[in-house]
Amino acid sequence: MSGFKSLFKQTFIYGLATVLPRMLTFLLVPLYTQVMAVGVYGKVSIIFSWFAIFNVILAYGMETAFFRFFNKETDKEKVVNTSTLSIIFTSFSIFIIAFLFKYQIASLTDIKVEYISFVIWILLLDALVIIPFTWLRANEKPMKYAAIKIANVTINMSLNLFFLLWLSGLAKEVFFFQPIYKPNFEINYVLIANLIASGVTLILMFPFYNKLKFSFDKKLWKRMLRYAFPVLIAGLAYTIIETFNRILLDSSLSTAENPEREVGMFSACYKLALFMTLFATAFRLGIEPYFFSHAKSDNPQKNYAKILEYFVAFGSIILLVVVVFADVIKVLVIRDEAFWEAMWIVPIILIASFCLGMYHNLSVWYKITDRTKFGAYISVFGAIVTLALNFWLIPIIGYKGSAIATLAAYGSMVLLSYFYGRKYYPIPYNLKKIGLYLTISIVFSLLSFYKFRENYIVGMSLLIVFAFIMFILERKELKLLLKR
Template sequence: MSVFKKLFKQTFIYGLATVLPRALAIVLVPLYVSVLGTNQYGVYASLMAFLILGNVVLSYGMETAFFRFINKHSPLKNQVQSTALTSLTVSTILFLTITLVINDSIASFLEFKPEYITYGLLILALDALAVLPFVWYRANEKPMKYAAIKIFNVCVNLGFNLFFFLVLPHWAKGVEDSFWKAIYFEENKVAYVFIANLIASAITFLVLLPLYIKIGFGFSKDIWKGMIKYAFPVLIAGIAFSINEAFDKILLKYLLPKNIAEAEVGVYAACYKLGVFMTLFATAFRLGIEPFFFNHAQSKNAKQTYATITKYFSIFGSIILLIVIVYIDIFKRILIPKEEYWEALSVVPLILLANLCLGIYHNLSVWYKVTDKTKIGAYISIVGAFITLVLNFLLIPLISYQGSAIATLAAYGSMMLLSYYFGQRNYAVPYDVKRIGAYILLATGFSAVSFYVFDGNLAIGTALLLVFLLLVFFSEKKEIKRILKA
């Protein structure tokens, strides 16, 4: 099997496992929009933004360090695994113990109900304890087991969401002092979102628990120091990335007037979900590509392979951008059925393009991962976070969530360009910049014409999409045939 076919196979499997949890978020949007309303949806979106940051901090770059050390120090594989597992387990237990003690203070400071913070802390801890087992599956090329457990988590989460929002209200209408009545929160339905997530995380951890025995606990001080040194820049980059991904919802909550803040976060977060199609593609691709990058770093044609992969990622990403924009009127009616949310649709083109830039950045980031210069990746992410924070602080008071969308595009676009610039100086890859740039500019131009000029006219939008697909086909026909025959 050629490296491309193997990559596409693993990307599909990892992608399925990644797409389904994200797809769950999309599937549940119509339900949340209908049941929660803009204010409670805003509470959900802003607290989940904090959880994104918490996930990064609790894993502290150990995932990437694990991949690097498993490949770099293969004779010490067992020690690397047990050291990483021990480190993550101890740090997670300490975190949970301390934060639960000061739970009320955290809730007061962040302006959330204490029970929401409790749910969030437990979810963070359980997800952190699942990090190493999932990484172990990826490192040992067991994508089917990885995918099966991820999909199981999705099913559990979805099942409890449907129960809490569709079944429980009917059961609670029965006897006044029944059990179902006691656990039904008429005025606090957003709590069920976190409870369903918590139950799914707890069950998933129990399923993964046998791997703790298989890997075993152990600790090598020298290995741990090396892993932490490698992981620290990844952690900084992760924190910066979480700022880019999630802090717009947080800053909207605190920078806008209190009487409109949660509603504004709600409509923005709901329309932001339409950008998830690009995120799904980029995340699935990244999960498949990361082990591939490390495993083929010493291959003879590694750089040319990376260049080809990045080009086709850009092509598929451009197609997704155009499809979502052309058919946005259909997507909005399916995913966001309440018209009160549609006022924020103008951010969707910006978010899609921003996530395309982010996906390309992840492809370009191969140079600092395989050359052990992760600190430069951290610096690039810090620049992105700085742009995100500055533009959000400047623009939110003026144009609300429009400013957040502009900040996201500016941050991810800058990170992409910086990674390309420094990458070519340290680990030159022969990217087909002209063709990649042409595809992205053409897709962006067609999207702008469809969305802004013709106001989502389906006939014109579809024609533009077909023109783009034909141009790609005739431009890439020979190389596609070559790859398929390999």
């Protein structure tokens, strides 16, 4: 139980580091949907989809490799130096190549060159803090990790508010601000805010670089790359599942008259699944170091099984609460009714995000047994599923098809990871309890939204029934945790 106390403490702090910044950015959704047309917001979403893809390429699995070798090697300083220098070299190399070919990239992605220039700089700055942030997590410095993460997004949000909400008024009254303000410049302002925030974050990480010794172990680097490469493939596949649907919705697949408008509606309503994503991400940040550090303890499988059980229990509550109150939340988050047309996707995306969180918990078996290639296989399978279903369904039902494809991809990844895990690293999951929580929460959620939408008497009743069932099943565990 003491191990779980440490886990929950880490998860809580990393949760703050994840939830608070994401909640600050969540507040940008009302701003964006208030000041931007649906199509403009769609273009912003497409740009950030490309961001996500290239962030994975620039990290190339080195973050996960760092964790594995930092806990495995006796010379930890060698791991830090080698992984950091590797990221520095590859980041600057890609930066130079991207700048030389930015016009070709702009043509290929259908994004203006001026936006591409901002994106290239932001990607470089973000890549240079990958290992410093990972080092903080590996050395159990969650408070510093949280403080820098929160500072990054606070600066980002403040600048977004300044540029998009206040600058136009200031430009009319104060001469100093007139050269800064440009009408119809929203996308540039969003990118400038990101660039400044990323630059400040790198400055805050300078103490890490001051301690860095420029020694590079080629043999260690090759071993780390072998471990990291499947993680890169898995990361790319995951990113395709999560973000490539925006790009496909904007492509010739879409039958909509204004594809960017469809992307804007889809992206705005997708944000309502953020509550599940935040929970799953915070949980993953907390458990990942725990998985590696406890891999050699006595019977770690028993603890891993209990962790998934906790995740499903809490996730089921979050799923049901968000679905029941989705139409209340949308008024607060998505200000323009023009975006609400895509609300149909909310329960589907929430369940998909829930499945992704379960997959991250189930993936412990291939990470600690150095079988990361299975993570790549499973993620690639998920990417194939989402691409196939997007190509099939987008021309028929538009963004609804993208939501269904996302759920099918993550659901299939959960099943594959579980069945392969049983073979290579059996973990005694309580399938009866997990299955019960999943079935009840999903059925109640679908009933509440698609059959009794905005009937809060029915929705609250379903929520209370589920909470009562969970209390009956978990009362012993709750008493133990409260006593500790």
